Amino acid sequence: MACRKKDAHEKETTPIxxxxxVSNPYLSTMKEDILYHFDLGTRTHDLPAMFGDVKFVCxxxxxxxxKSFIQYMNxxxxxxxxxxxxxxxxxxTDRYSMYKVGPVLAISHGIGIPSILIMLHxxxxxxxxxxxxxxxxxxxxxxxxxxxxPGTVVITKESVNPLFNPVLEQxxxxxxxxxxxxxxxxxxxxxxxxxxxxxxxxxxxxxTLCTTDFYEGQARLDGAxxxxxxxxxxNYLHAAHxxxxxxxxxxxxxxxxxxxxxxxxGAVVCVTLLDRLQGDQISSSHEVLSEYQKRPQTLVGxxxxxxxxxx
Amino acid sequence: MACRKKDAHEKETTPIxxxxxVSNPYLSTMKEDILYHFDLGTRTHDLPAMFGDVKFVCxxxxxxxxKSFIQYMNxxxxxxxxxxxxxxxxxxTDRYSMYKVGPVLAISHGIGIPSILIMLHxxxxxxxxxxxxxxxxxxxxxxxxxxxxPGTVVITKESVNPLFNPVLEQxxxxxxxxxxxxxxxxxxxxxxxxxxxxxxxxxxxxxTLCTTDFYEGQARLDGAxxxxxxxxxxNYLHAAHxxxxxxxxxxxxxxxxxxxxxxxxGAVVCVTLLDRLQGDQISSSHEVLSEYQKRPQTLVGxxxxxxxxxx
Numbered sequence: 001m002a003c004r005k006k007d008a009h010e011k012e013t014t015p016i017x018x019x020x021x022v023s024n025p026y027l028s029t030m031k032e033d034i035l036y037h038f039d040l041g042t043r044t045h046d047l048p049a050m051f052g053d054v055k056f057v058c059x060x061x062x063x064x065x066x067k068s069f070i071q072y073m074n075x076x077x078x079x080x081x082x083x084x085x086x087x088x089x090x091x092x093t094d095r096y097s098m099y100k101v102g103p104v105l106a107i108s109h110g111i112g113i114p115s116i117l118i119m120l121h122x123x124x125x126x127x128x129x130x131x132x133x134x135x136x137x138x139x140x141x142x143x144x145x146x147x148x149x150p151g152t153v154v155i156t157k158e159s160v161n162p163l164f165n166p167v168l169e170q171x172x173x174x175x176x177x178x179x180x181x182x183x184x185x186x187x188x189x190x191x192x193x194x195x196x197x198x199x200x201x202x203x204x205x206x207x208t209l210c211t212t213d214f215y216e217g218q219a220r221l222d223g224a225x226x227x228x229x230x231x232x233x234x235n236y237l238h239a240a241h242x243x244x245x246x247x248x249x250x251x252x253x254x255x256x257x258x259x260x261x262x263x264x265x266g267a268v269v270c271v272t273l274l275d276r277l278q279g280d281q282i283s284s285s286h287e288v289l290s291e292y293q294k295r296p297q298t299l300v301g302x303x304x305x306x307x308x309x310x311x
Numbered sequence: 312m313a314c315r316k317k318d319a320h321e322k323e324t325t326p327i328x329x330x331x332x333v334s335n336p337y338l339s340t341m342k343e344d345i346l347y348h349f350d351l352g353t354r355t356h357d358l359p360a361m362f363g364d365v366k367f368v369c370x371x372x373x374x375x376x377x378k379s380f381i382q383y384m385n386x387x388x389x390x391x392x393x394x395x396x397x398x399x400x401x402x403x404t405d406r407y408s409m410y411k412v413g414p415v416l417a418i419s420h421g422i423g424i425p426s427i428l429i430m431l432h433x434x435x436x437x438x439x440x441x442x443x444x445x446x447x448x449x450x451x452x453x454x455x456x457x458x459x460x461p462g463t464v465v466i467t468k469e470s471v472n473p474l475f476n477p478v479l480e481q482x483x484x485x486x487x488x489x490x491x492x493x494x495x496x497x498x499x500x501x502x503x504x505x506x507x508x509x510x511x512x513x514x515x516x517x518x519t520l521c522t523t524d525f526y527e528g529q530a531r532l533d534g535a536x537x538x539x540x541x542x543x544x545x546n547y548l549h550a551a552h553x554x555x556x557x558x559x560x561x562x563x564x565x566x567x568x569x570x571x572x573x574x575x576x577g578a579v580v581c582v583t584l585l586d587r588l589q590g591d592q593i594s595s596s597h598e599v600l601s602e603y604q605k606r607p608q609t610l611v612g613x614x615x616x617x618x619x620x621x622x
Contacts, residue, residue, distance in 0.1 A: 110426055114524055221335070225333070225573075236484040
């Protein structure tokens with residue numbers, strides 16, 4: 001997979017830690033590493049045997065969606081049937097769900113940057129302990145669109161913050177650290193090419209606004225509190241659109257920043273459930289929303305199968 | 312319940328919206344309100360009939376813990392047995408879980424401020440649509456301790472940010488808004504008195520540090536990335552302790568800010584799973600951690616029963 005070598009971000013390195021993805025000199029001094037939120041550990045589980053062959057990691061907010069994705073991949077890759085009961089590897093905790101078929105690992109991450117950050121820290125350590133290499137990561141999710149038809153799939157060019165800058169700001173011991181959120185342009189283009197080959201739904205490249213709140217943080221008028229006007233909201237959404245933003249969600253900045261920090265090529269592929277220029281409430285039928293939510297899965301599944309077939 | 316009238320924070324008000332807890336003039340103009348993440352709505356559900364009698368709302372990160380809490384309350388309040396299968400009101404979505412017995416509503420909120428904020432916006436609207444009044448809210452959770460024995464229950468005096476200030480900062484349309492996170496001092500003292508009557512485990516009043524990350528954001532040395540030293544970490548934790556911080560978690564600032572904004576009296580009651588001055592990994596046995604996690608439930612349950620008996 002040329003994209004990984006060609007396009008991987010320059011990763012942080014330390015002289016002590018040799019693993020490809022982590023950057024923490026303290027890890028190699030630990031006798032045991034408990035991945036608490038996965039209910040996995042280096043002493044209690046044979047992580048290389050369990051995960052050593054992982055090449056594709058797909059993460060998404062909803063545990064049900066990740067289960068349905070792995071069942072779909074099971075059949076799509078000819079490994080089993082789509083109704084097979086695939087066990088949740090994190091069954092002893094309800095924080096995250098994790099499923100695996102062949103080289104594909106699927107993990108839920110809940111809602112928001114803090115929730116996905118925990119999962120990503122433990123995932124990066126897991127890949128390291130399991131001695132994985134040449135892994136590609138995807139976030140498949142749902143989002144609100146800006147000026148696009150509901151059901152459109154947006155492949156993220158840059159994940160931007162509420163000021164439309166491509167950075168993730170994190171407070172570490174009282175000091176704000178800033179991490180770039182630029183994603184692999186090569187992988188995004190590959191995904192766009194896949195969508196053209198698939199030709200099943202509208203797919204575009206666009207910037208993704210990542211917020212820390214769904215209501216006020218996304219200028220909605222239907223939260224419990226609202227101290228701005230429809231005009232304020234529309235001005236903000238139009239400014240976002242002018243900055244290249246085509247959808248809004250709540251995790252891409254953390255996903256992109258951790259991909260960049262670890263050198264893991266990553267893509268964010270989210271479907272839009274509504275056009276925020278037309279309204280705030282998600283009022284489409286369950287059936288319509290359910291079909292929309294399968295689109296990122298279909299696209300990422302197509303990419304994975306194609307890569308496996310050209311190996 | 313005198314505490315509510317005596318100690319409720321001054322709430323934001325609008326001339327249009329009459330409901331006790333919300334502050335959004337647009338809500339009364341909507342024909343329907345879909346509480347998307349609860350899979351509930353004003354047209355599809357009779358919210359006053361379903362929730363009108365709610366007087367105590369208890370929220371916590373883990374869906375399993377909230378189910379176990381509601382089963383415990385079912386028996387403790389003499390409404391049924393602790394093994395009764397109480398249905399998840401949000402069963403059609405996997406974003407949050409919601410359970411109700413008598414006047415007690417329990418809802419899971421996932422991990423982190425963004426995740427709990429969505430739940431709280433929809434909860435506040437739910438209480439409004441259901442015409443609830445005189446409600447008291449609790450967050451029951453787990454946390455890392457600072458200089459306290461693992462298993463200690465901390466009732467939050469003030470929820471503070473990484474700079475140890477009692478505020479929640481939220482970006483709304485590119486502008487940072489700051490909301491106070493001061494909790495009801497009267498309710499906190501009442502909870503402390505209850506713990507003395509109970510006399511089952513150590514309970515203290517202390518400040519709670521609310522972070523947006525579990526690893527670097529809490530100065531852990533065991534994340535996928537670490538660019539600071541043990542000394543940096545210990546200096547920060549000691550500075551936190553000096554600022555009155557006794558535990559660290561990831562949701563109290565949002566809970567406290569929304570309680571203050573809505574006028575809902577609220578308390579944060581979290582058990583500490585480890586002492587961060589001694590280490591970073593949560594390595595106690597499943598049984599020990601499980602017993603610890605029941606402590607906030609026991610304390611809040613005791614308070615609720617006491618209030619119901621003195622009505």
